[in-house]
Amino acid sequence: MRIELDVNGAKQAVEVEPRTTLLDCLRDHLGLKGAHAGCEHGVCGACTVLFDGTAVRSCLIFAAQAEGSRITTIEGITPGPGELSVIQDAFCETHGMQCGYCTPAMILTAHALLAGNPQPTREEIVEAISGNLCRCTGYAQIVEAIALAAERMRGANRPRDGR
Numbered sequence: 001m002r003i004e005l006d007v008n009g010a011k012q013a014v015e016v017e018p019r020t021t022l023l024d025c026l027r028d029h030l031g032l033k034g035a036h037a038g039c040e041h042g043v044c045g046a047c048t049v050l051f052d053g054t055a056v057r058s059c060l061i062f063a064a065q066a067e068g069s070r071i072t073t074i075e076g077i078t079p080g081p082g083e084l085s086v087i088q089d090a091f092c093e094t095h096g097m098q099c100g101y102c103t104p105a106m107i108l109t110a111h112a113l114l115a116g117n118p119q120p121t122r123e124e125i126v127e128a129i130s131g132n133l134c135r136c137t138g139y140a141q142i143v144e145a146i147a148l149a150a151e152r153m154r155g156a157n158r159p160r161d162g163r
Contacts, residue, residue: 001016001017001018001064003064005063005066005067006068006071007026007032007072007076012030014030014063016063018062018064019062020062021061021063022058022061022063022065022066023037023058024063025063025066029063032073034075034104035104036101038133039059044133045132045133046102046105046132047105048105048132049073049108050070050111050112052070053072053112055109055111055113072108072111074107077108085111086152087107087146088107090145091106091149093148094145095141096141097136097141098136099136102133102136106129106134109128109129109132110129110146113125114146114150114153118150119150119154120146122147125143125146126139
């Protein structure tokens with residue numbers, strides 16, 4: 001079947017089998033490899049993308065179900081070519097990643113959280129990422145990265161003397 005998807009702000013026409021998941025469509029048909037295949041049962045969160053701004057598991061959605069919705073992958077969150085989003089930069093600064101397999105999903109989950117809650121508590125951050133498994137970091141730096149990004153996005157992470 002032929003479907004049209006809005007992925008990272010661009011309309012994409014693709015030919016897919018009706019049973020093709022959004023994850024497989026993004027990776028195999030559109031070449032967007034940032035959403036990772038993990039458990040393929042919606043448990044690990046590695047395949048997280050933004051679906052109309054909400055963090056969802058792309059392995060649990062058929063590509064055809066995404067028609068008419070706005071899909072954002074990790075490749076679509078940067079402000080410009082070669083630049084990092086505030087959240088990506090905070091992950092780098094706090095060492096919020098090790099192997100990097102879960103990182104795109106964690107960053108997209110953080111984007112969804114901060115879009116609706118610009119000043120989350122530590123507990124709210126932990127709750128937001130609770131569906132994303134990380135086997136390397138122990139989560140401390142990930143939580144720190146999201147908190148730092150929230151501060152920066154609110155303009156609260158600036159020197160007091162105006163420099």
